[in-house]
C-alpha cells in the first residue's frame with residue numbers, strides 16, 4: 001500500500017437503529033455448537049447503558065477460533081440446523097438482546113496460540129451507537145494464560161476484569177457470564193484496530 | 204422541554220463548525236461519526252467515555268479473518284425484496300447496485316451484504332414500529348446477497364418512505380436503507396445507512412449529520428444512475444461501499 005497507490009476514503013458507519021429485528025437475527029444465530037456437542041459451553045450476559053439500564057435493542061456478534069486454535073473457514077452460519085452434530089463449526093454467531101438486555105450463545109471453547117489466552121471476538125451494535133464496538137471475551141479457566149496475554153497484561157486490573165468472563169458452576173455444561181457495559185463505572189474495555197497514522201498517509 | 208428541529212439544527216451546525224475550525228488549523232479528517240453526538244439523543248448513555256484500547260500492533264489471527272458465507276447461507280432470491288410475498292409491494296420499484304471495496308480499491312468478493320428498510324409508507328415490519336402508516340402484506344423489507352468476484356451486489360426493492368421518530372419534536376428520518384456488510388477481516392465489519400439524493404430531510408437528520416465531514420457524509424448518499432433504470436420497470440441507484448480496516452490485512456495481502 002505504498003508507492004503512491006491512492007487509498008479510497010471509507011464509507012462512514014451509521015447506527016443499526018431500533019428496527020433490525022426482522023432482518024438481522026437468524027434461526028440458530030446463538031447455536032455455534034449444537035446442544036448435544038460434548039464440548040459445548042454457554043456464554044451469556046447483559047448489555048447495560050451508562051445508567052445501568054439494560055439495552056434491549058442491541059446485537060452481539062461473536063467470532064472465534066475453532067478448538068484447534070485457527071479461524072474457521074467453513075460457511076453455513078446462516079443455515080445451521082439444530083442438533084446436527086455433523087455440521088462444521090463456523091465460529092460465527094449473532095444474537096439480539098431481549099427486553100432485559102440479555103443475550104446467550106452456545107459455542108466451543110476456542111483454541112489459542114502460545115502466549116495468548118483463549119478469547120472470543122465480540123462486536124456490539126445498538127440503537128444509539130453510531131459506530132459499533134469491538135471487545136474480547138476471555139475465558140477465566142487458565143490464569144497463567146490470562147497473565148501472559150499481551151492485551152490483558154497492558155490493562156490495569158479493574159479494566160482487565162471487564163474482559164474476563166465469570167465461570168458459573170451451575171448445571172451440567174459449563175456456563176460463562178460476560179456482561180457488557182457501554183459506559184460508566186464498569187465500562188467494558190473496547191478495542192480499536194485502525195491505525196490512524198498509517199491511514200493518514202493515503203489521504 | 205423537547206427540543207425543536209431548529210434547536211437540533213443549531214446544535215448540528217455548531218458541531219460542524221467546530222470540526223471545520225479544527226480542519227482549518229491542521230486537524231485530521233474524520234470519516235466516521237463520533238460515538239457521542241449529542242444531537243442524536245440516544246447516543247448520550249450508550250457511548251464509552253474512556254478511550255478505546257488500540258490493538259494495531261498485534262491483533263489475533265481470528266480478528267484478521269472473518270466468518271465465511273456461501274451459497275448455503277444466501278439464495279439468489281434473497282436479493283429481491285419485491286418477490287418474497289407472492290405479490291407486488293406498494294411503492295416505486297428500485298434497484299440498488301454497487302461494489303464492495305477495500306481502501307486500496309480492491310473488490311471484496313464473496314462477502315455477505317444484508318439490507319433492511321421501511322416500506323413505501325415509512326413503516327417497518329417490526330412489532331415495535333408504532334408509526335400509524337400502513338403495513339404492506341407484500342413487503343417485509345429484509346434482503347441478503349453475496350458480493351460477486353468484482354465485489355458487486357444487486358438488490359431489487361421499493362423506494363422506502365421517510366418516517367417520524369422521537370429524537371426531538373417533529374423529527375423525521377430521511378428515506379434510507381440500512382446496510383450490514385462483512386469484509387475479509389472481522390475488524391472491517393460495517394453497519395451503515397444509504398440515503399437518496401435530493402431528499403430535503405438530509406439537512407435535518409442527526410443520524411446522518413453525526414458524520415460531520417461534508418465529503419464523508421456525501422459518501423452515504425447514493426447516485427441516481429439513469430443507465431441502471433430499466434424501461435417500464437425500475438429506477439436505478441448506485442452506491443459503492445468502501446470498508447475501513449486494519450492495516451495488518453493490507454500488509455498481509457499486499458506482499
Ligand SMILES: [Fe+3]
Nearest residue numbers: 017019379381
Ligand atoms: Fe431506519
